[in-house]
Amino acid sequence: MSQYHTFTAHDAVAYAQQFGGLDDPSELVSAQEVGDGNLNLVFKIFDTHGVSRVIVKQALPYVRCVGESWPLTLDRARLEAQTLVEHYQHAPEHTVKIHHFDAELAVMVMEDLSNHRILRGELIQGAYYPQAAQQLGHYLAQTLFHTSDFYLHPHQKKAQVANFINPEMCEITEDLFFNDPYQVHERNNYPAEIEADVAALRDDAQLKLAVASLKHRFFSQAEALLHGDIHSGSIFVADGSLKAIDAEFGYFGPIGFDIGTAVGNLLLNYCGLPGHSGIRDAAAGREQRLVDIQELWNTFAEHFQTLATEKTQDAALAYPGYASEFLKKVWHDAVGFCGTELIRRSVGLSHVADIETIKDDTMRHACLRHAISLGRALIVLAERIDSVDELIARVRQYS
Ligand SMILES: Nc1ncnc2c1ncn2[C@@H]1O[C@H](COP(=O)(O)OP(=O)(O)O)[C@@H](O)[C@H]1O
Ligand SMILES: CSC[C@H]1O[C@H](OP(=O)(O)O)[C@H](O)[C@@H]1O
Numbered sequence: 207m208s209q210y211h212t213f214t215a216h217d218a219v220a221y222a223q224q225f226g227g228l229d230d231p232s233e234l235v236s237a238q239e240v241g242d243g244n245l246n247l248v249f250k251i252f253d254t255h256g257v258s259r260v261i262v263k264q265a266l267p268y269v270r271c272v273g274e275s276w277p278l279t280l281d282r283a284r285l286e287a288q289t290l291v292e293h294y295q296h297a298p299e300h301t302v303k304i305h306h307f308d309a310e311l312a313v314m315v316m317e318d319l320s321n322h323r324i325l326r327g328e329l330i331q332g333a334y335y336p337q338a339a340q341q342l343g344h345y346l347a348q349t350l351f352h353t354s355d356f357y358l359h360p361h362q363k364k365a366q367v368a369n370f371i372n373p374e375m376c377e378i379t380e381d382l383f384f385n386d387p388y389q390v391h392e393r394n395n396y397p398a399e400i401e402a403d404v405a406a407l408r409d410d411a412q413l414k415l416a417v418a419s420l421k422h423r424f425f426s427q428a429e430a431l432l433h434g435d436i437h438s439g440s441i442f443v444a445d446g447s448l449k450a451i452d453a454e455f456g457y458f459g460p461i462g463f464d465i466g467t468a469v470g471n472l473l474l475n476y477c478g479l480p481g482h483s484g485i486r487d488a489a490a491g492r493e494q495r496l497v498d499i500q501e502l503w504n505t506f507a508e509h510f511q512t513l514a515t516e517k518t519q520d521a522a523l524a525y526p527g528y529a530s531e532f533l534k535k536v537w538h539d540a541v542g543f544c545g546t547e548l549i550r551r552s553v554g555l556s557h558v559a560d561i562e563t564i565k566d567d568t569m570r571h572a573c574l575r576h577a578i579s580l581g582r583a584l585i586v587l588a589e590r591i592d593s594v595d596e597l598i599a600r601v602r603q604y605s
Contacts, residue, residue, distance in 0.1 A: 208310045210280060215239060218249035218262040225306035225315045226251065226260040234259060243452065244271040244556060250320065258320045265312035279374040282454040283312035289370065289456030292431055296352040300345035302451045319449055322442035329438060329475045330482055330560055332491055339498040341448035342441065342468055343505025350461045351513040353431035356523050367428050372457035379455060383546045384421035387553040388414055396553050399571045403578050404553050416585045420542045428458035436464050438471040462539025465506060469540060470547030472498050473601065474560050477577040481564030496598050503594045507533050541597060542588035548581030580604045
């Protein structure tokens, strides 16, 4: 039986030789640890020509970016692998392929996407992938519809909800999104220059009521198997291709959370662009982000509606008009969750390179303030923002 130990590069090569699915495993000869996320080890496994052929990812028993003082469940590796396997069944063209996983070792072997690039870096550099927003909308519609009550038999759905119970990872989201930014907390991380903006969040009763309602929905609405952390650092892109990775926050939650996280990261890029390019380029990039958001939501909603019309199994949920009513609720949730992503990435523990890498302090602080004020507006106005066009109008209003 396998027993947990933290992999060295040597262990990772041996493991990839055994489980990487190559015809000639002896081709795999070396490994490099390339993890740049907050949580895990990621090894690229190279062949004799120095070409990366397969990925070995292992969970550490603690939060990597903080250290051993913050222990964290190894079960997250099983949850990540099983979420990606489930999503792959419904969106194989947009989900990284898992070749093998071992729950005891908290390790998985997966498809190497070294011929792709992480979307966040591409957005910061101004690279444009014309199909990416629609592909992301398609991924979300496929995975969220086919794991929802519209499609699954009630017994199957309940068994799936049980299998994907993910309390420790959900607790991180519950704390980082819905608690920390609205109180004084040692995990918070922001420059002293924006203290007044952050203090205002703590004193804002209207905002805190709206955040409580969003957190309550995150706790209780088991609508579909979410990715759970679908930010632009969890998405690989190449010409004509988009693939989701890193689903260890996967659980059955409100569909609007995944949509809101994805839209929120496009808006974080929108907020940060003036810090990375000249005024004219920033303006053009920002317009493109707004188009991206429109394409993402429209593709998601149209595709989800089509799937609901053609494939809903439940007699009551199949009643004409119900799916479109449900999508209105998903939209309002998405706007609110999007606002919480903007605020937690500006005030909380984990920030985004779109803003964090802006060298000029004054500009970076202005971008942080922009993300905070836009996030607040979206949270408190969410129920009154009825369409993606209205969202875009609000984004322009708060620019
Ligand atoms: N399938 C893959 N192919 C190529 N590189 C990968 C793959 N998965 C992860 N990586 C690299 O490892 C980094 C961290 O991976 P990620 O899954 O985001 O880790 P974490 O769970 O710690 O956030 C990614 O930003 C990417 O550079
Ligand atoms: C203590 S985890 C903080 C943060 O990190 C995760 O992102 P990633 O795994 O992609 O680095 C997630 O967004 C968490 O909220």
